Amino acid sequence: MTAVATLDDVTMRFREHTALEGVTTVIERDSITGLLGRNGAGKTTLMQLLTGHRVPSGGRVEVFGARPFENDDVLRRICFIKEGQRYPDHFRVRDALTAAAMVFPEWDAGLAESLLRDFDLPARRPIKKLSRGMNSAVGIIIGLASRAPMTLFDEPYLGLDAVARRLFYDRLLADYAEHPRTVVLSTHLIEEIASLLERVLLIDRGRVLLDADVESLRGTALTVTGPRDRVTAFAGHHELLHSESLGGHSRAVVRLRGGATGADAGDAGLSWEATSLQQLVVAMSLHTAPAPTRATEHLEEVTR
Ligand SMILES: Nc1ncnc2c1ncn2[C@@H]1O[C@H](COP(=O)(O)OP(=O)(O)OP(=O)(O)O)[C@@H](O)[C@H]1O
Secondary structure (H helix, E strand, O other): OOEEEEEEEEEEEEOOEEEEEEEEEEEEOOOEEEEEOOOOOOHHHHHHHHOOOOOOOEEEEEEOOEOOOOOHHHHOOEEEEOOOOOOOOOOEHHHHHHHHHHHOOOOOHHHHHHHHHHOOOOOOOEHHHOOHHHHHHHHHHHHHHOOOOEEEEEOOOOOOOHHHHHHHHHHHHHHHHHOOOEEEEEOOOHHHHHHHOOEEEEEEOOEEEEEEEHHHHOOOEEEEEEEHHHHHHHHOOOEEEEEEEEOOEEEEEEEOOOOOOHHHHHHOOOEEEEOOHHHHHHHHHHHHOOOHHHHHHHHHHHHO
16 A cells, blocks of 8 residues: 555644544545545645644644645645535636646646537536536536546536536546546545445544445445344444334344354344444434434523
């Protein structure tokens, strides 16, 4: 594994708010990493650190072996497509592409033209007159045609319809296969992009909750259902992420320990199914959310 970027014990504070705390991770060369997490988890902040838009309050960020902040040698190898990207008021679609062609050394004009056709974008229309989804498509075209060694997409699909999103995933995968590079993609549409991802970095309230190879995650999380006592007994041997009960029946999401498999759940008299990446992310994020009982206790304290 070769690292393109490393974050070492990184903290980012905004006055009294800590957006990231003790984040240590590696972004691998030529991989597609999904940056996941709930609203306000710290995904955009992490991308801003990787792209030199911010300097960490603590710890060290390195990209291509150096600190990215005000480092042209690093920054010219990075393309950052931000959520709701803005362009100069007078820019037409064509102007945005011409400007991008000057900024990115690996720019592929042929790819940009074919993407323009794919997304059905009018090259001469002023960008401020584009619909929200068309505006997002401009960012996606720039991100893909830049062929930047590290490309970051921060929730790139505001307003994009399902067909255009599918187009994005297909074109990304096809171009990535021919021109491997490092892609980091933040999204809430986990189910849609799960098959694209090679790595997943899950951030929860500023901390890393999961940093793993997607392949290695497969089969390690199960959703088991059955009589409550059996589910409880089985979950006791593994890491319980989430559970719900109705009458004497329970359903639980567990991360397996000790090389266990679905067959072990079957032997324990339970029904089981593999947990999808989305289910796993939701269960893990809920697992760390403040417990309702604690919130209630706090409320009671305040009322008293
Ligand atoms: N400039 C800032 N000043 C103060 N707080 C900030 C600033 N930028 C971000 N934050 C806070 O840091 C936290 C992380 O924000 P961030 O935008 O990184 O989250 P996110 O994971 O990208 O969220 P979303 O999925 O909603 O886009 C949030 O609580 C946010 O309010």
